[in-house]
Amino acid sequence: MSRPRRFVELSLDKHSWSPSPLLGQVVLVTSVDAHGVIDVAPKSWASMAAFAGPIVGFGCNVDHGTYRNIESTGEFVINVPDGSLAERTWNMLASPRDERITQSGLTLRRGRTVAAPFVVECPAHLECHLYQTIAFPKGEVFIFGTISSIAVEEACLTDELSERYHALNPNTVQLDHHGLFG
Template structure:
């Protein structure tokens, strides 16, 4: 029998773990970020949800730029750490090696096999968070993590977050092809 789960905010959807990179008062800052989604194809756009109390929120409002970095499983400790402390009180700028693309205030993490530089396009103010919608300016990757020209999740070894148990998970085995596994059930 179905039952109503008491806490509306605690659901077990897995999120890909990322690190948000910004310039906070002209200094590099990072925070752990999971609330991220694609929102448009052309131009390529994504949306992220950032708590208004986070220093990264101010950084995005001030500069209109940010980066999304996909850490590997080996980077769990540092990724979690940047989600525990605020750039308001702690200098997180030297935790990772940084490189830049076209944007001046979107520091990207060299150790991450896939990074995305983003330019703010729209903001949606919600009670506790802001949903920042941004255009993807460039995606940076490395030949070593590509298979047949596409990023290969097995080579990247990203990790996922689940709540409410607050655990990190490796990506498991391949289950089949998307836009294909259901084809045999189609009637037309």
């Protein structure tokens, strides 16, 4: 006979959640400021939001360069790294913002519909125009963007549908590092 399932109530302090039950998929958001200076930052509270648009969104802090750039230029790209980029994604923040791209060895290329570049090493990217920002207390926001172009590496478009997510090999939050943004 199986044991009855027992639940442990967690604190409402999100920082303490481990495991964090709603796992975020780690993405790299690229943006540019008004002078064209490029920023890349990992974000993991990212999700599709609506078919119509289509609209995608992610959580951000208003102190972040990513937020400031998007407020200023109204554009960004969500790059979807695969598992092979996990270490580089986590190590990225060890470098100052203006050295992240060179230190991580990522290649940037001009996109089709926005000035922010996409990351060539990522098997998928979504170019977006700012749709709306929802502000929460204490300096957090959710940024919604209308997708103006989306591209997926050809190798992910296998004939066998069940293989397609394997080919994308998504980089979910590595819980052994920390669960803060899980």
